[in-house]
Each structure stands twice: as structure tokens, then as C-alpha cells.
Amino acid sequence: MARARLGLGVVLLLAGCATAGAMAPSPAATPTREVLPNGVVLIVQEQRASEVVALQLWMRMGGRDEATDELGLAHYIEHMLFKGTPTRPPGSIDTLIEGFGGTSNAFTSYDTTHYDFVVPTAHLRAGVELLADLAVNASFPPEEIESEKKVVFEEMNLIEDDPEKFLLRRLYEVAYSPHPYGRPLLGRREFIEKLDRDQLRRFYRKHFVPKSMVLVVVGAAEPALVRRLVEATFGRVEPAAPSRGATPPVPTFGPSRRVDVRRAEKQAYLGLAWQTAPLANEDVYAVDLLTSILGDSPSSRLNQTVRERLRLVATIEAGYGAFEKAGVVTVTARLEPADLDRAEAAILDVIRKVRAEGVTEAERQRALITAESSYAFDIETAEGLAKTYGQAETTWTLDNELAYLSRLRGITAAQIQAVARKYFGDDNYARVRFVPGTSSR
Amino acid sequence: MTRLVFAVLAAGLLAAPAVAQESRERLDNGFTVLVRENPVAPVVAVSLLVKMGTRWEEPANAGISNFVHAVMVRGTAKRTGAELAESIAALGGKLNAKGEVDYSEISATALSRFWREVLGFTAELALEPKLAAGEVDGERDWLLGRIQKRRDNAPARAFDEFFAALYGPHPYAIPALGTPASLARIDHPALVAWYRRFYQPERMTLAVSGQISPGEVLAEARRLFGGLPRGAVVGEPSRPAPANRGERRTFEQPAQQAQILAGGLAPSLDHPDHAAVKVLSTVLGGGMAGRLFVELRDKRGLAYTAAAYYDPVVDPGALVLYLGTAPENATKAEEALLREVERVRRDPVGVDELNRAKGYLLGRYAMDRRTNERQAWYLAFYELEGVGPDYPERYRRAVEAVTPSDVLRVARQYLATLTTVVLRPR
Numbered sequence: 001m002a003r004a005r006l007g008l009g010v011v012l013l014l015a016g017c018a019t020a021g022a023m024a025p026s027p028a029a030t031p032t033r034e035v036l037p038n039g040v041v042l043i044v045q046e047q048r049a050s051e052v053v054a055l056q057l058w059m060r061m062g063g064r065d066e067a068t069d070e071l072g073l074a075h076y077i078e079h080m081l082f083k084g085t086p087t088r089p090p091g092s093i094d095t096l097i098e099g100f101g102g103t104s105n106a107f108t109s110y111d112t113t114h115y116d117f118v119v120p121t122a123h124l125r126a127g128v129e130l131l132a133d134l135a136v137n138a139s140f141p142p143e144e145i146e147s148e149k150k151v152v153f154e155e156m157n158l159i160e161d162d163p164e165k166f167l168l169r170r171l172y173e174v175a176y177s178p179h180p181y182g183r184p185l186l187g188r189r190e191f192i193e194k195l196d197r198d199q200l201r202r203f204y205r206k207h208f209v210p211k212s213m214v215l216v217v218v219g220a221a222e223p224a225l226v227r228r229l230v231e232a233t234f235g236r237v238e239p240a241a242p243s244r245g246a247t248p249p250v251p252t253f254g255p256s257r258r259v260d261v262r263r264a265e266k267q268a269y270l271g272l273a274w275q276t277a278p279l280a281n282e283d284v285y286a287v288d289l290l291t292s293i294l295g296d297s298p299s300s301r302l303n304q305t306v307r308e309r310l311r312l313v314a315t316i317e318a319g320y321g322a323f324e325k326a327g328v329v330t331v332t333a334r335l336e337p338a339d340l341d342r343a344e345a346a347i348l349d350v351i352r353k354v355r356a357e358g359v360t361e362a363e364r365q366r367a368l369i370t371a372e373s374s375y376a377f378d379i380e381t382a383e384g385l386a387k388t389y390g391q392a393e394t395t396w397t398l399d400n401e402l403a404y405l406s407r408l409r410g411i412t413a414a415q416i417q418a419v420a421r422k423y424f425g426d427d428n429y430a431r432v433r434f435v436p437g438t439s440s441r
Numbered sequence: 442m443t444r445l446v447f448a449v450l451a452a453g454l455l456a457a458p459a460v461a462q463e464s465r466e467r468l469d470n471g472f473t474v475l476v477r478e479n480p481v482a483p484v485v486a487v488s489l490l491v492k493m494g495t496r497w498e499e500p501a502n503a504g505i506s507n508f509v510h511a512v513m514v515r516g517t518a519k520r521t522g523a524e525l526a527e528s529i530a531a532l533g534g535k536l537n538a539k540g541e542v543d544y545s546e547i548s549a550t551a552l553s554r555f556w557r558e559v560l561g562f563t564a565e566l567a568l569e570p571k572l573a574a575g576e577v578d579g580e581r582d583w584l585l586g587r588i589q590k591r592r593d594n595a596p597a598r599a600f601d602e603f604f605a606a607l608y609g610p611h612p613y614a615i616p617a618l619g620t621p622a623s624l625a626r627i628d629h630p631a632l633v634a635w636y637r638r639f640y641q642p643e644r645m646t647l648a649v650s651g652q653i654s655p656g657e658v659l660a661e662a663r664r665l666f667g668g669l670p671r672g673a674v675v676g677e678p679s680r681p682a683p684a685n686r687g688e689r690r691t692f693e694q695p696a697q698q699a700q701i702l703a704g705g706l707a708p709s710l711d712h713p714d715h716a717a718v719k720v721l722s723t724v725l726g727g728g729m730a731g732r733l734f735v736e737l738r739d740k741r742g743l744a745y746t747a748a749a750y751y752d753p754v755v756d757p758g759a760l761v762l763y764l765g766t767a768p769e770n771a772t773k774a775e776e777a778l779l780r781e782v783e784r785v786r787r788d789p790v791g792v793d794e795l796n797r798a799k800g801y802l803l804g805r806y807a808m809d810r811r812t813n814e815r816q817a818w819y820l821a822f823y824e825l826e827g828v829g830p831d832y833p834e835r836y837r838r839a840v841e842a843v844t845p846s847d848v849l850r851v852a853r854q855y856l857a858t859l860t861t862v863v864l865r866p867r
Contacts, residue, residue, distance in 0.1 A: 379481075
């Protein structure tokens with residue numbers, strides 16, 4: 001289960017910031033974006049870091065596009081796509097990719113789903129053909145649908161057994177319900193148990209249309225060749241109208257959205273969530289830096305105050321889930337049950353202090369370096385770079401992505417303080433606490 | 442939606458292979474610098490390898506190379522360990538040090554505009570470690586904890602027991618972490634002496650990969666490392682040859698799964714048989730299409746994990762076949778494993794299977810060299826192993842040239858005598 005990770009910008013635009021030992025600028029490495037006649041968006045970038053190519057199919061479709069009686073379908077389809085097509089029997093797809101020495105993976109989030117291959121360049125053509133085949137010809141073999149149920153239940157168990165993952169899952173549910181961002185991406189057991197082939201096929205045919213497809217190809221491959229391969233495969237898919245519906249407005253967070261859950265763990269877990277800026281919002285840059293300053297590293301404010309000085313928590317961190325239709329900043333901590341109230345008060349104090357006094361220039365600088373470094377190491381591989389492009393194209397825009405780091409650099413300490421004041425109140429948050437006791441799940 | 446068959450008519454215009462710009466220089470004092478310019482992302486990775494590791498150790502001081510590095514990162518002449526960590530974090534990077542079998546490594550990454558700073562911290566750690574007496578006991582306790590953790594972990598324990606049985610009197614028999622008895626014996630003067638003996642310029646290779654200018658990096662490396670005087674020559678260790686006596690050892694410990702390892706001694710990296718044994722290892726245990734996975738897991742459900750390992754080292758390596766399975770299946774799984782060994786030593790591998798194995802092997806090799814961190818390590822490692830910068834291309838060609846009769850020949854040779862370790866849950 002993936003939360004949207006905020007994409008950061010392309011660093012080549014920061015050439016002017018290089019300090020000592022500045023080198024000659026790199027050849028302008030930017031992606032090309034084009035829309036094929038049937039609506040498929042193709043993003044290509046030649047990147048010769050190694051002799052592999054990343055192929056990613058991003059769908060403008062995710063958990064939020066499910067009807068209330070379809071919860072879990074987007075994720076289930078993610079599992080089923082690798083199970084076969086009329087020309088590829090079950091098991092053969094994994095073996096094919098592995099035989100190339102490549103890897104395959106897939107992810108479902110609220111706004112998107114994506115299917116990823118990394119293959120040695122020699123297998124580019126076979127990879128594009130396979131991805132296109134999965135995108136329109138998935139056959140959903142009935143026996144595979146049944147056996148995959150066990151795998152999905154196992155995935156649900158894994159999330160429920162992992163208190164940190166389950167805390168976030170419950171926090172989103174409590175904060176957003178009944179908005180789609182509050183739903184379980186894996187669906188509910190009772191529904192998955194009865195899931196049948198027709199439901200899957202209907203959902204697949206409705207959503208896997210060219211206008212919802214974004215194909216990203218990054219790696220050691222000639223863009224002209226890539227274009228030809230994609231035109232001969234994805235370019236031939238019959239056009240159809242996309243069926244993405246409107247998303248309801250996001251609810252207000254507040255004291256009515258607070259839940260305590262009894263769990264088997266001996267330690268307690270605390271999760272707080274504030275409604276902040278969605279992706280397209282101008283505040284996204286300042287919120288990103290604020291989140292980093294609050295809780296992104298051992299030297300962050302929450303760590304220094306609540307963990308190091310007050311010793312109220314064993315771990316604490318802040319995260320920013322930036323989605324297309326909403327943004328949420330979460331603060332999560334593991335702690336002794338007796339410290340729950342004091343820790344929550346201390347977290348609110350830390351945020352109050354930022355609202356009142358702002359952040360320091362050193363903190364702003366450190367947050368920038370962290371953002372820049374995290375992005376730079378993400379894009380050093382073909383698949384990492386492809387992911388930032390796919391995410392941006394489906395939930396934001398490619399241009400916003402390319403400008404992200406330079407926009408981030410322009411944010412002042414005063415702007416960071418301003419978003420703290422705008423979004424973070426003493427009472428406008430949702431809360432989930434895991435407390436030891438007989439499990440009530 | 443009608444079904445489409447995707448057949449692309451375009452001619453096979455495969456892209457030219459990536460061309461890396463690599464520079465190599467041996468300084469007057471014997472220190473080697475390798476630089477690879479990789480413009481794709483604004484990051485830099487540094488790998489400093491030193492010829493110092495298990496190969497030079499004896500049972501009495503096993504683990505000393507790794508122990509030295511654990512104490513090194515606790516501080517330099519200029520700053521404490523915490524200050525060093527904070528300084529590196531401010532460059533958007535990280536820094537690590539450890540001892541391995543054939544080498545020890547200081548590795549670091551950072552945003553590439555801080556390449557000069559990260560190179561400076563690497564040199565500071567390598568050349569001016571404080572090695573404070575007060576840090577020794579704490580680090581020893583921490584290492585003893587790691588040894589215990591490894592012993593409690595059934596697969597890790599099984600591998601350690603396997604190498605002990607396979608290598609006998611050779612130093613590869615003992616884990617790089619050492620043993621509780623050896624760590625107890627190693628004191629502060631021993632650590633300092635070990636550091637001084639091995640941290641000599643002619644034993645060190647520095648590799649840098651990233652968005653950097655090779656000329657500038659070479660000049661800075663000369664400035665940082667060129668002033669070191671040559672040290673006393675440390676001879677190659679004269680060690681008893683490993684003795685694979687074909688033993689079968691069994692152990693018990695609390696665990697859920699049974700662990701089964703069988704294997705033999707295998708060629709070193711520069712040996713003419715290296716590529717053929719890599720292919721053999723992949724045919725048997727390379728991923729989900731490897732024979733062990735297909736036969737033992739898919740078809741018979743006799744194992745949960747089924748794989749083969751063969752990592753290159755300077756002295757003889759080890760080809761290890763590995764199964765993790767439910768205790769009630771252990772006997773049958775071991776029998777089935779031995780049948781697969783018999784089969785690969787009796788019948789030549791089919792052409793399709795051979796090609797799949799080569800594709801998997803070379804694909805994984807390309808996949809493993811994607812990041813600058815791995816690129817820097819590979820550069821330094823191949824230099825240290827003495828196989829030269831064109832090794833990846835020679836290796837690729839050698840793998841492609843392997844025939845079914847090569848695989849049969851090396852299977853007969855290297856899997857003739859099997860050492861076996863079985864670890865059962867208690």
C-alpha cells in the first residue's frame with residue numbers, strides 16, 4: 001500500500017547553485033512528453049547510467065476510483081495482471097522477466113496504479129510488448145483469481161500485524177472516512193472472499209483505456225526506437241472514453257475524528273493527522289519543508305524535543321502524504337502507554353512554537369539538503385527517475401515536477417511559519433491511539 | 442475490447458552500450474585512484490578499499506579488521522563520531538566502514554556538489570582515525586552482540602558452519618565478525634598495530650563515481666593521499682590450503698525452518714572456469730527458474746527457499762546450494778538436492794536452459810551496477826582483485842561463450858566432493 005510520495009524537482013535546473021568545483025553542465029537531460037492519437041501519454045528519457053531500461057505503465061486510476069461496492073478491485077487487478085494473457089500462460093510472465101535478468105513490480109495508491117519493469121536494454125522490445133499485452137489483454141485465469149486471494153489476505157495480515165503500517169492505515173480511515181482517501185486500498189476480507197472474474201473484467205475494461213495510460217520509458221535506449229515500439233503497441237489500442245468520476249470534498253478533521261484501538265503490543269502508538277495542501281496547491285513546497293523540519297531526522301524538532309529532551313517517546317516522525325485531491329501531514333510515535341497524553345501535549349507544543357516563532361535559517365537549509373539528496377539518489381537509477389515522472393504526470397504535472405527543487409529553494413522561513421499557522425491548529429487534527437489490551441480489531 | 446497481438450516490425454536497432462568515462466592513476470607512493478564520471482544524477486559515491494581482511498587473520502585475532510573499522514568510525518583527530526555523522530548528513534550523505542574477507546572498505550555518498558568535502562571526510566577517517574582506547578570495550582560489546590545475533594539466526598548460523606566445514610584450516614573458515622574468543626583477546630594496542638600495518642598507500646584503492654570532473658577529483662586525491670609515505674611491505678599470507686573433506690555436519694537450534702547447505706570449493710575470480718561455474722550456479726539456483734526452485738519448490742513443495750550462491754574471492758571460492766524448508770521435509774529435501782547435483786553432473790544442460798541462465802546472470806549483473814555506490818565498489822574491487830577495468834566486458838563475453846559441455850565439466854569437477862551442513866530446529 002503506497003501513500004503518494006511527494007515528487008521533488010529535477011536538479012539539473014539547479015546548475016547555478018553548484019559551489020566549489022563546479023563542472024561543465026551536463027547535456028540537457030530532460031524528458032520528452034507526447035500524446036499519441038489514442039490518448040496514451042508517452043514520456044521518454046535517454047539515461048545511460050547503466051545498460052538497463054525502466055518501463056513503467058502508470059494508470060490514472062487508483063483506489064479512489066472504486067465504487068463503494070468495489071473496494072480493493074484496483075489492488076486486486078494489480079496482482080492479477082501478471083497472471084496471464086491469451087498468449088502467456090500463468091507463471092510465464094514472471095519467468096520471462098526473470099530470464100531477461102530483469103525485475104517486475106506493481107503498486108496501487110489512491111490516485112494511481114503502476115506496473116514497473118526494469119530490463120537490460122537488449123530486451124526493450126520484449127518488455128514493451130509484454131507491458132502492452134498486460135494493459136489490454138489480461139485474461140484473469142479463474143484458478144489464479146482464487147489462489148491469489150490467499151496472497152491478498154496474507155498482505156492484509158502483514159499490514160495488520162505491523163503496528164506502524166496499521167496505525168497509518170487507521171489514521172487515514174479515521175481522518176478521511178467516508179472520503180475515498182479513508183478507504184482500505186486492499187479492500188475488505190468479506191468482499192475479496194467473494195470476488196469473481198466478471199467483477200474484475202468489468203473494472204479492468206472500464207479503466208484500462210488509452211486516455212488513462214501513461215507510459216514512462218527511461219534508460220539506455222534511443223528515444224526514436226522507443227517511440228516506434230510504443231506506437232506499434234500502445235498506439236494501437238482502441239480509443240475509449242475514460243470514466244474517472246468526480247471526487248467528493250474532503251471532510252474537516254477535528255475532535256470528532258479520534259479513535260482508540262486495543263492491540264496486543266506492549267507499547268502504545270500515537271498518530272495525529274492535520275489536513276494540509278493537496279499537490280496542485282502553492283503551499284505544497286512550504287508544507288514539505290515544514291514536515292521535514294518537524295520530524296524527518298534525528299535532528300528534527302520533534303525528535304530533539306519529545307524524544308531526546310522530554311524522553312516521552314521511543315521513536316517519532318512526521319510525514320507528508322500529498323495526494324491529488326488532499327494533503328495530510330501525520331505525526332506518529334511509539335511510546336509507553338502512560339506517556340500518551342503528555343506526548344500529545346508535547347507534540348502540540350512543538351508545533352505551537354513553530355507557529356509563534358517560526359523556523360531558523362539553519363533548519364531551512366538542512367531541510368533543503370535533505371530534500372535535494374533524497375531526490376538525487378532517487379533519480380540516479382532509471383526506475384527511480386521514471387517513477388518521479390509517472391507520479392507527476394498522473395497526479396500533478398511534469399512541469400511542476402521539473403521545477404520542484406527550484407521552487408523549494410525559493411521558500412522562505414516566513415512562508416514555512418505561515419503554513420504552520422494556516423494548517424496546524426491546537427484542535428483541528430484527527431487522532432488514532434493504539435493502546436495495549438485485548439485486541440479489538 | 443478486441444484482443445491485439447503486439448508484434449513490432451521495427452528492425453532491431455539496439456542502443457549502443459553505455460560508455461563510461463573512467464580514469465585511473467597510480468600515485469608515486471603506490472596509492473591507486475579510479476574515477477568514473479556519471480552525469481545522470483547530482484550524487485557522488487566513494488569507495489576506499491584496503492587490502493586488509495579475513496585473509497590475513499588467524500583464529501587468535503579473527504575479526505580484527507572489522508573491529509578496527511568499528512572503532513575508527515567513533516572519531517578522528519578532528520571530530521567525534523557524532524560530529525562526523527552530523528557533518529556527513531549536512532552533505533546529504535552517509536559514511537560507513539567495515540572489514541570483509543579480502544578487503545576492508547570505507548564507503549561514503551553525498552550530493553555531488555560536496556564531492557570535495559566527502560572525499561576529505563573519507564581521507565580524514567582513513568588517515569587520521571583517533572582509535573581511542575576508551576572506545577574499544579564499547580565497540581567490542583556491540584560486536585559481540587552482533588555475533589550472538591548471527592548465531593541465533595538459523596540461516597546465518599548455517600552458512601557460518603558450512604564455511605567452517607568447507608574451508609577447514611583456511612582463514613575463510615572464520616566469519617569476518619570474528620569469534621567471541623578472538624574479540625576478547627584483541628586489545629587496543631593490537632588494533633592500533635593492525636591499522637598501521639595495513640593502512641599503507643600501496644594497499645589502498647580509491648574509487649569515485651558520480652557527477653564529478655575526473656581531473657579535479659584526481660588532483661584532490663593526489664593532495665589528500667599523495668603525501669603518505671610508502672609503508673613496510675606486507676607479504677601475501679601463507680595459509681594452509683582449504684581442505685574440502687566432504688564432511689556432513691548436523692546442528693540443532695531453536696528455529697522454525699530447517700537449513701540445508703551443500704557445496705564445494707570453486708574457482709577464484711580470475712580463473713578460466715569462473716564464468717562456467719557462475720552459469721552452473723545459475724542453472725541450479727538462479728531465481729524462480731533455477732532447477733532447485735522448479736524441482737524442489739514448485740513441483741514437490743519440499744523447500745520454501747531454494748537458491749545457489751557463488752561469490753568471487755581471491756582465494757578459492759565456494760559454490761553453495763541452499764534450501765530452507767519445514768523440518769518434516771528436511772530429509773527428502775536433502776535427497777532431492779543431491780539428485781539434482783547428480784543430474785547436473787551426468788546430463789548436459791539444454792540450450793534453452795543454458796540461454797535462460799546466461800540471460801539471468803548477465804541481466805542481474807547489469808542490474809547490480811546501476812547506482813554510483815555499486816559502480817564505485819566494482820571499480821575498486823576489480824582493481825584490488827587485479828583483473829583490470831575491462832573485466833566486466835571480458836566477463837560478459839566469457840559467460841556468453843559457455844557451452845553445455847563446459848557446464849558439465851565444471852559440475853563434475855567442482856561438485857565432486859560435497860560438504861554438507863544441516864541445521865535442524867530443536
